[in-house]
Amino acid sequence: MSARETAELLLLLGRLVQAEGYHGELSPAQWMALRFFARANPFSRTPSAFAEFQATTRGTASQAIKALETGGYLVRQRSEADGRSVSLRLTDKGHEAVARDPFDVLVRAVDSLDAEEQTAMHHALHHVLTTVAASGPHRHFGVCQDCAYRGGETCCSSTSATLPALECLLFGVAIEPEDAGLLCVHFQPTSEQREDGHRE
Ligand code: SF4
Structure with missing residues (x-):
């Protein structure tokens, strides 16, 4: 094909x-x-x-x-x-x-693929999206996990020792756990994403 x-x-x-x-x-x-x-x-x-x-x-x-x-x-x-x-x-x-x-209907169609196919599809589409976004004038939205401004992955709080504490280095604020997976207009792809399309 x-x-x-x-x-x-x-x-x-x-x-x-x-x-x-x-x-x-x-x-x-x-x-x-x-x-x-x-x-x-x-x-x-x-x-x-x-x-x-x-x-x-x-x-x-x-x-x-x-x-x-x-x-x-x-x-x-x-x-x-x-x-x-x-x-x-x-x-x-x-x-x-x-x-x-x-x-x-699309979510269910993706969900009908097995886990390996879904992971491969996610990485492939992420790469295509990043490449297309980099070639045009429009901003690429993304989530904190994949953002170059993401900081502070470890946490030493006694109440949340197992939870990663994320920080936004652009705004200098903590990222609430419920916000970490939401889309951000200020998202900045990492250099690895720009070259490879996804983080390793
Ligand atoms: S700029 Fe947006 S996506 Fe990037 S770390 Fe800050 S809040 Fe998250």
């Missing part, structure tokens, strides 16, 4: 999953926004971060956000990260909608 055929499969998959979004209460753009705010870390729950994530304009991103606020799926509040900027979070209705996300 040629690289082009494989790349076309990725494109077809993306289109098919996006088409699934037309079924139900939200448009595909609104589903993308709701998913983003469900997965974004405290530094990234802003309209501008969502616009970056979607590689779209602030105006287009704002339309989807406005519709979700009007529908009662999202609510606006002062950012916990800096106390000044706007932060958007899911309401109970938003969380209930995410639990019925049509994207789950």
Whole structure:
């Protein structure tokens, strides 16, 4: 199979999953926004971060956000990260909608692969994503575990001796365990990722 055929499969998959979004209460753009705010870390729950994530304009991103606020799926509040900027979070209705996300059809399809295939697929797609992101002007979102700004892996607290304590070296703050796996607009790939596509 040629690289082009494989790349076309990725494109077809993306289109098919996006088409699934037309079924139900939200448009595909609104589903993308709701998913983003469900997965974004405290530094990234802003309209501008969502616009970056979607590689779209602030105006287009704002339309989807406005519709979700009007529908009662999202609510606006002062950012916990800096106390000044706007932060958007899911309401109970938003969380209930995410639990019925049509994207789950893709999650189940991936889950039908065995563990070895899932690991190989994860590394391969991570490499492709990193390579494509590095070749364009759009920001690459990622999680703390893979970020060059991640610090402080060990912890000596008597209450959490077995838990790694992560720190964000960019902002000089501790990363709450529940935030470590969330997407960040300030993510910076490590040099190993830029060369190899994934960390060893
Ligand atoms: S370590 Fe990286 S991904 Fe995590 S909060 Fe800091 S900048 Fe964002």
